[in-house]
Amino acid sequence: MMKQEYKERLQAVADAVTSRIDTLLAPSGAPYDELKQAMAYSVNAGGKRIRAALAAECARMFGAAEDVCIEIACAVEMVHTYSLIHDDLPCMDDDDLRRGKPSCHKVFGEATALLAGDALLTLAFSVIASMPQTVSADPANCLRASQILSSFAGIDGMVGGQVMDLQNENAVVPAETLKQTNALKTSALLSAACQMGAAVAGASEEMLACLFDYGYHLGLAFQVIDDILDVISTEEELGKPIGSDDQNHKTTFVSLLSLEGAKKLAEEHTNQAAQALKKLPDPAFLTELTQDLLNRRA
Amino acid sequence: MMKQEYKERLQAVADAVTSRIDTLLAPSGAPYDELKQAMAYSVNAGGKRIRAALAAECARMFGAAEDVCIEIACAVEMVHTYSLIHDDLPCMDDDDLRRGKPSCHKVFGEATALLAGDALLTLAFSVIASMPQTVSADPANCLRASQILSSFAGIDGMVGGQVMDLQNENAVVPAETLKQTNALKTSALLSAACQMGAAVAGASEEMLACLFDYGYHLGLAFQVIDDILDVISTEEELGKPIGSDDQNHKTTFVSLLSLEGAKKLAEEHTNQAAQALKKLPDPAFLTELTQDLLNRRA
Numbered sequence: 001m002m003k004q005e006y007k008e009r010l011q012a013v014a015d016a017v018t019s020r021i022d023t024l025l026a027p028s029g030a031p032y033d034e035l036k037q038a039m040a041y042s043v044n045a046g047g048k049r050i051r052a053a054l055a056a057e058c059a060r061m062f063g064a065a066e067d068v069c070i071e072i073a074c075a076v077e078m079v080h081t082y083s084l085i086h087d088d089l090p091c092m093d094d095d096d097l098r099r100g101k102p103s104c105h106k107v108f109g110e111a112t113a114l115l116a117g118d119a120l121l122t123l124a125f126s127v128i129a130s131m132p133q134t135v136s137a138d139p140a141n142c143l144r145a146s147q148i149l150s151s152f153a154g155i156d157g158m159v160g161g162q163v164m165d166l167q168n169e170n171a172v173v174p175a176e177t178l179k180q181t182n183a184l185k186t187s188a189l190l191s192a193a194c195q196m197g198a199a200v201a202g203a204s205e206e207m208l209a210c211l212f213d214y215g216y217h218l219g220l221a222f223q224v225i226d227d228i229l230d231v232i233s234t235e236e237e238l239g240k241p242i243g244s245d246d247q248n249h250k251t252t253f254v255s256l257l258s259l260e261g262a263k264k265l266a267e268e269h270t271n272q273a274a275q276a277l278k279k280l281p282d283p284a285f286l287t288e289l290t291q292d293l294l295n296r297r298a
Numbered sequence: 299m300m301k302q303e304y305k306e307r308l309q310a311v312a313d314a315v316t317s318r319i320d321t322l323l324a325p326s327g328a329p330y331d332e333l334k335q336a337m338a339y340s341v342n343a344g345g346k347r348i349r350a351a352l353a354a355e356c357a358r359m360f361g362a363a364e365d366v367c368i369e370i371a372c373a374v375e376m377v378h379t380y381s382l383i384h385d386d387l388p389c390m391d392d393d394d395l396r397r398g399k400p401s402c403h404k405v406f407g408e409a410t411a412l413l414a415g416d417a418l419l420t421l422a423f424s425v426i427a428s429m430p431q432t433v434s435a436d437p438a439n440c441l442r443a444s445q446i447l448s449s450f451a452g453i454d455g456m457v458g459g460q461v462m463d464l465q466n467e468n469a470v471v472p473a474e475t476l477k478q479t480n481a482l483k484t485s486a487l488l489s490a491a492c493q494m495g496a497a498v499a500g501a502s503e504e505m506l507a508c509l510f511d512y513g514y515h516l517g518l519a520f521q522v523i524d525d526i527l528d529v530i531s532t533e534e535e536l537g538k539p540i541g542s543d544d545q546n547h548k549t550t551f552v553s554l555l556s557l558e559g560a561k562k563l564a565e566e567h568t569n570q571a572a573q574a575l576k577k578l579p580d581p582a583f584l585t586e587l588t589q590d591l592l593n594r595r596a
Contacts, residue, residue, distance in 0.1 A: 030454070030458065031465065031478070032459075032465075034461065035458060035461045086412060086416060089412065091387075091407075091408035091412060092409050110389035111389050111390050112461065112464070114384060114387065114390065115460055115461055118380075118384060118415075118416075119452050119453050119457045121416065121419055121420065122419065122451050122452035122453075122457065123448070123453065125423045126448035126452055129448055132438075139441045140438065140441075143427050143438075143440055143441045146426075146427040146441070147424065150420050150421070151424055154424055155420075155421065159333065159416055159417040160330040163330035163333045164330050166409055167329065177329070184330075
């Protein structure tokens with residue numbers, strides 16, 4: 001696939017997801033319409049729609065219709081957004097800004113932000129469960145997608161990773177712990193996105209296992225590169241101050257393994273992600289996306 | 299059904315649900331086991347398991363096996379518990395106590411309580427999505443149950459009701475608004491519990507509609523009686539100070555309709571709940587439960 005075609009497909013998925021989510025969250029005149037406003041504000045706050053693209057393109061790879069691809073993409077994007085809203089709350093990371101814009105609770109208040117996160121998580125499962133009606137998807141395949149999402153977003157997935165992240169604060173943790181934290185916090189939902197897409201299209205468990213591996217290594221490579229960029233990038237390129245991890249006394253792959261060791265680790269996970277892709281029927285888009293994410297300068 | 303048999307079945311469901319949830323939340327030696335402790339603490343904090351009983355008995359009514367009844371009951375109980383944990387957080391009702399015990403965030407801290415709520419909501423959908431494997435349930439029926447839960451627990455259900463509840467604080471609201479708030483905040487999950495149970499057992503949409511009606515009126519009758527008891531009960535019977543609604547300047551069905559008007563409204567909703575039950579194949583348990591809830595003194 002040419003880089004141009006990859007970029008066009010990424011943009012097309014992003015646009016279709018935004019449009020569909022706008023429809024799902026359109027005000028209905030209910031007294032609680034502000035909830036939908038808060039949800040839509042955060043879902044459309046400028047994310048790159050990476051998880052949505054993974055879900056949509058994996059569904060497409062196994063033969064799903066366009067509307068099925070977009071529906072499952074919306075579900076995973078909602079879960080990603082809910083996790084960001086809750087992560088930004090004062091009792092968690094207490095972040096006033098998200099991608100340069102005021103975070104949900106700064107605009108709508110803490111209570112509404114909490115409930116907007118809750119409602120986005122709930123709506124994601126509603127979108128999947130309604131797919132037999134909305135886009136003629138197979139009920140058993142949808143249930144498998146719901147199982148994947150709930151399993152990778154929960155205790156032994158994203159939420160467990162957030163608990164580990166809290167525990168790691170202001171502590172020097174060993175590399176294995178840092179790896180496990182990132183595997184749960186980041187890889188889990190990337191893996192889930194790929195597998196959910198493939199599952200609604202009826203892919204085999206063997207293919208789902210390949211996509212699990214792909215997401216696992218993609219997530220780890222992504223995080224290691226994040227840590228590297230925090231050291232070697234410029235503030236101009238990164239769009240935020242560099243060296244923030246060091247100032248926050250945060251254990252990173254660079255602080256544990258040195259810059260060279262971290263670069264080697266990123267390369268290893270990138271290679272293993274590429275290996276996993278080789279087993280898939282049509283990995284061209286994912287191959288481009290992997291390169292795009294891992295060669296980034298910011 | 300004799301009152302004794304009803305009480306025994308209620309207790310049997312409660313015990314089976316507690317036992318199953320203990321298994322699902324057993325520590326695994328993971329670094330994030332504290333999350334499971336927080337979840338288990340709140341799920342087992344002494345609730346009456348009303349929603350669990352409704353789900354289990356509606357599944358049983360339409361022919362589900364015992365393990366199916368308990369599994370779907372666990373799912374709705376988890377969603378109920380998540381809503382209580384988030385409701386007690388400082389940014390919401392800021393309640394230090396729940397059923398006489400310290401609330402989740404007082405024991406485990408705000409961040410862990412927030413994540414415990416998130417993980418319980420997620421686990422509920424995981425339990426349902428895994429039922430074809432865990433208890434041999436039909437995938438399409440499980441997806442329908444997942445759809446019901448996500449629809450009644452989300453924007454146009456429980457979460458929407460919580461947004462309205464926040465809006466109603468310190469305001470005099472008309473009776474219709476109070477009714478809509480309680481229909482969303484309380485009736486929605488009662489309706490969902492009944493319908494989820496019936497759906498996993500393959501009940502018809504017509505039966506689900508009756509159970510919707512039943513849950514709707516049961517929830518409203520329950521809330522009106524709550525408001526009445528706050529005025530006419532004694533502190534000893536209620537286990538908490540009476541007159542608290544009045545002191546908190548809270549609009550209630552009694553403040554809007556007078557004590558007589560509220561009693562009449564409770565009676566109307568009780569009668570309509572009973573009407574809905576008449577259309578079901580074996581409503582004996584639900585009839586007893588309705589009487590038990592609505593004749594309570596506390």
